[in-house]
Amino acid sequence: MAGPVISARELSLVFQTADAPVYALSKVNLEVDEGDFVSFIGPSGCGKTTLLRVIADLEQATSGSITVNGMTPQDARLKRAYGYVFQAPALYPWRTVERNVGLPLEIMGFADSAERISRNLELVNLKGFEKKYPWQLSGGMQQRVSIARALAFDPKLLLMDEPFGALDEIVRDMLNQQLLDLWDRTKKTVVFVTHSIPEAVFLSTKIVVMSPRPGRIIDVIETNFPRKRSLDIRETPEFLAIAHRVREGLKAGHSYED
Ligand SMILES: Nc1ncnc2c1ncn2[C@@H]1O[C@H](COP(=O)(O)OP(=O)(O)OP(=O)(O)O)[C@@H](O)[C@H]1O
Ligand SMILES: [Mg+2]
DSSP states (O other), rough: OSSSEEEEEEEEEOOOOOOSSSEEEEEEEEEEEETTEEEEOTTSSSSSSHHHHHHSSSOOSSEEEEETTTBBBHHHHHHHOOOEEOOOOOOTSSHHHHHHHHHHHHHHHSSOHHHHHHHHHHHTTTOOOOOOGGSSSSSHHHHHHHHHHHHTTSSEEEEEEEEEETTTTHHHHHHHHHHHHHHHHHHOEEEEEEOHHHHHHHOSEEEEOOSSSSEEEEEEEEEEOSOOOOOOGGSSHHHHHHHHHHHHHHHHHHHOOO
């Protein structure tokens, strides 16, 4: 596809509430190219989820413009251009793994579901767990089931809102490596929300540092690690320098607020 996967220009969003309006996003400019792995990082309440939801057409911007795959977010949603992974796995406990993964396909009446389900479970390393129920799986495995479900329609764009936020560091490390492997194998474009500096630096080709309310972009850092990378890169001077720059950006955002 020619052109950026996501292009946002001067995007602002104000929530009208019963008391005061909430300025969630302010003049956000963002470009995500095909094959990018972009992370949004920033303090709680800075608008990361809101920005992801605008991309997904679950929320509408108050002003500014945004395109997804060159279309309005609404058209992109109707064409199932993206898969969305929520912070909590949100699986149906009475459905087996394969029936959770197949749910979007079932709703749309897809005929070749079995093959897609099997391929997507393979991508998240859950072959052999088809007949298990969510409660028989660990938190990390449940989140992998949600990722497989988000891949149902083979979208080129994967939107992930703190998918590993609730998991311990060891499991998170493992899932980060598996996610990079999936990204490398499928060539998808990923937009990923996180609170974790090491996670953002390890995963991303582009790190978007956001300030507290109203959410603004204060720094965009491009990284240059090889697509196939191991956790060892976290010890390199390059990695530490980028982590430092993210930390400085987050600090600067805070002092601006005070
Ligand atoms: N539907 C809504 N109505 C009113 N205010 C909202 C709504 N949704 C979000 N907000 C507010 O907008 C701001 C941004 O929220 P958002 O959920 O995008 O933050 P976040 O960066 O994802 O935070 P966290 O890291 O805690 O998930 C917050 O102040 C939040 O309270
Ligand atoms: Mg959030």
